[in-house]
Amino acid sequence: MYAPRDKIFITCAVTGNLTTPDQTPHLPITPEEIADACLGAAEAGAAIVHIHVRDPNTGAPSMALDYYRDVVERIRARNPQLILNLTTGPGGRFVPSPDDPKVAAPGTTLMVPEQRVTHVSALKPDICTLDLNTMNSGAQVVINTPGNVRRMAKVIREAGVRPEIELFDSGDIALMHALLDDGTLSGPALCSFVMGVRYGFQPSPETVLYARGMLPRDAHFTAIGVGRSSFQMAAQSYLAGGHMRVGLEDAVYLSKGELAPSNAAMVEKARRMAQDLGAQIATPREVREMLGLPTRLADAA
Template identity: 70%
Template structure:
């Protein structure tokens, strides 16, 4: 975990799965827009850009390899130092049909675990997420069984990519402990504590401290909040010794009734919060050294 005197890593999650174009006209949709959002966030102080992709014609979330490739190549062509953290979250959602709950209904994207990491093996980003949650998500269920997680982790490890472990509740941390114990996830570990999903961790300083104290020794952690908790979570995570994350994946407002105009603007505000509290922001090069990631210069 970060010592109070160490520099703080800012991650920017630029588009995600759940924010919709109806929520904000500033949401990046096309690969070009997503890449530009990553680069703009980097200019404002983000060391890591978290990447999902969308269908350019509809704005809906996509799992298309070529969209991921387009984003990665555009970013790498202009900024090789920025750390790319690519999602593996899609492919774990199951929506029971109304007629027979064991049959998948509309909205299901449940896939074999190997297919959820095909783009990671192909593109070999610096980092990729690895979700440990099995939980109710609105009217849907997200399913990440231990066996499926182990299969995904094997592919990720084989690609030489560092997993960022996504934790949605305390049971996920218990699963993390098992995966560490059996060697599935060798350290040092990089994790995110996700706060604000209705049936998971709820945002509070107590949640951050509780989750932090359950993590393996030497873990680098970020606690982040969704919606109106996005910027308060920046302060909470920093004060608990963690790193920070913001972006249009997690929230669309700068403050009440004021839309964020860009991911870069959100990074600037997060940077301001950390610096006002006495912290210093880590550059991408410093973050690579801190997390043991190879240089791409």
């Protein structure tokens, strides 16, 4: 399993939660822009698109169902084969008040676990992320307790959606094993190593190999590099037997000093890298078979 795969898939994370318009003028903000970015990434070779939404008036991250519905419907109308992966990450951040740390300060997003997956239940994407991290994140704290993760996983399972398990440090992998053992999750696991977030996994070949060694033998994984390590870790992911992810959620530069003009340009570079290393790039239909995802009716035509 751990030799480079003959055929891999590329995921494009098109806008994210933390990248700001100040960092790049090419960040998609409105539902139309986000959908167009996903479709462009697909034309460049991405089989999966990872989707956050934003308030089109302010550019701020949002979890509004109407924005998700707008994006999903636009994509499905034009490319029903493309595999949609919606985030469930927002809603787990806690900022302690300086005078009373048990009181939430502005910036806290904690919400009831079921509210974090309302859009998943309503829209039934092919995949959604499920974060297992409880960690310091910059000056704040992200909280995903085992109990809350189980509550979210229950809604995801009942919606018939495949979770992609987001792993930010080695303890998250231990929790994933516990969730697989008790039936909260079912294998084969689909997971990602998120590297470069302060203070979690740091991006290096050694980190990828260490994390890979803790996975179930039948797992599919993608090593994700944040910031300047994005393309380096995309290559390392393939070499270690995994898949690739790039996009403006993870980084804004195509090369040193050169802003990426689009998500599609980042996918094109990742695809070229993978092909130069000997990989074939899987189509959405091939990825559905690879991951055991249902074939959409429009795909079967």
